[in-house]
Amino acid sequence: MAESDRPRPLKEAARLTLMLDAVFGKDRFDRAPVDVRALALEYSAQIAPQGRIHEVVQRDIPGCVGALVCSETLPRQWAIMYHLGQSPGRRAFTIGHELGHFLLHRRMIETDVTFGLGIYCDENSVDRRAGSGLEQEADAFAAALLMPLHDFRLQLPAKARPDFEVLSRLAERYGVSLTAAVLRWLEYTETRAIVVVSNEGFALWAKSSDAAFKSGRFLRTKNTVFELPGQAIATRRDFTDEAKMGVAQGAGVWFPEPLVEMCIRSDRYDQELTLLHFDEIGTGLDEVRVEDTLDMFRR
Numbered sequence: 001m002a003e004s005d006r007p008r009p010l011k012e013a014a015r016l017t018l019m020l021d022a023v024f025g026k027d028r029f030d031r032a033p034v035d036v037r038a039l040a041l042e043y044s045a046q047i048a049p050q051g052r053i054h055e056v057v058q059r060d061i062p063g064c065v066g067a068l069v070c071s072e073t074l075p076r077q078w079a080i081m082y083h084l085g086q087s088p089g090r091r092a093f094t095i096g097h098e099l100g101h102f103l104l105h106r107r108m109i110e111t112d113v114t115f116g117l118g119i120y121c122d123e124n125s126v127d128r129r130a131g132s133g134l135e136q137e138a139d140a141f142a143a144a145l146l147m148p149l150h151d152f153r154l155q156l157p158a159k160a161r162p163d164f165e166v167l168s169r170l171a172e173r174y175g176v177s178l179t180a181a182v183l184r185w186l187e188y189t190e191t192r193a194i195v196v197v198s199n200e201g202f203a204l205w206a207k208s209s210d211a212a213f214k215s216g217r218f219l220r221t222k223n224t225v226f227e228l229p230g231q232a233i234a235t236r237r238d239f240t241d242e243a244k245m246g247v248a249q250g251a252g253v254w255f256p257e258p259l260v261e262m263c264i265r266s267d268r269y270d271q272e273l274t275l276l277h278f279d280e281i282g283t284g285l286d287e288v289r290v291e292d293t294l295d296m297f298r299r
């Protein structure tokens with residue numbers, strides 16, 4: 001299938017969002033998150049009655065968090081599998097991701113022999129949303145379906161600096177993990193912020209908001225070991241309510257500028273989630289304004 005003929009993730013998610021809004025009302029998230037398991041079964045039967053998703057099941061798939069597989073026989077019968085031991089929030093995102101593969105990539109998966117009649121997805125692709133190509137498309141679909149931006153932005157404006165209480169409430173609203181909600185917010189926030197996931201004082205991965213990245217605030221965690229500062233909450237293992245709400249850190253602790261650090265620990269995954277909030281900077285905009293003023297004088 002040509003690249004341009006492939007269904008687009010955001011378009012597919014928008015189609016389903018409109019349908020769910022029509023059935024359950026635009027305020028549906030006030031009542032419940034998307035029931036993604038039921039949606040996968042019912043919607044696939046609607047659009048592909050001969051080759052629908054027959055089951056959404058838990059399986060032991062070592063090294064993977066989820067998979068979309070089909071039968072050898074024709075017409076293809078499909079199944080979504082999710083790995084053992086996922087919290088309900090992670091499971092919802094995994095199922096959403098696999099539904100994305102079904103809607104966007106099933107033709108490719110069933111015809112291209114290199115797939116071997118299935119696509120298997122790892123933690124990096126699903127939970128960290130750090131995959132590329134098809135994985136990235138499935139993630140974009142799942143995020144848009146489970147956490148539509150128009151609703152998310154209403155709950156949490158682009159200029160707000162949320163703490164973990166606010167973000168946890170949103171994770172609950174959308175029935176996803178705290179990490180998934182934080183990553184969704186990082187996609188549109190206009191503030192400078194970084195999220196760091198760590199274990200025993202070392203970063204497993206980190207992600208910056210656009211504004212933070214553009215101002216040079218990011219952490220290198222790929223192919224390198226990043227040790228958290230000694231004064232970081234996660235390093236000190238100071239998992240108090242105060243740490244959850246935010247602690248001021250001086251210049252030189254994380255970066256050459258002060259910031260507010262928040263940290264929460266997940267015993268289930270033996271990981272800490274740290275959020276760094278920076279002050280707003282005016283430099284980018286000021287430069288533009290100065291340029292404009294100079295242009296005006298020159299004219």
Ligand SMILES: [Zn+2]
Binds near residue numbers: 097122
């Ligand atoms: Zn995948």
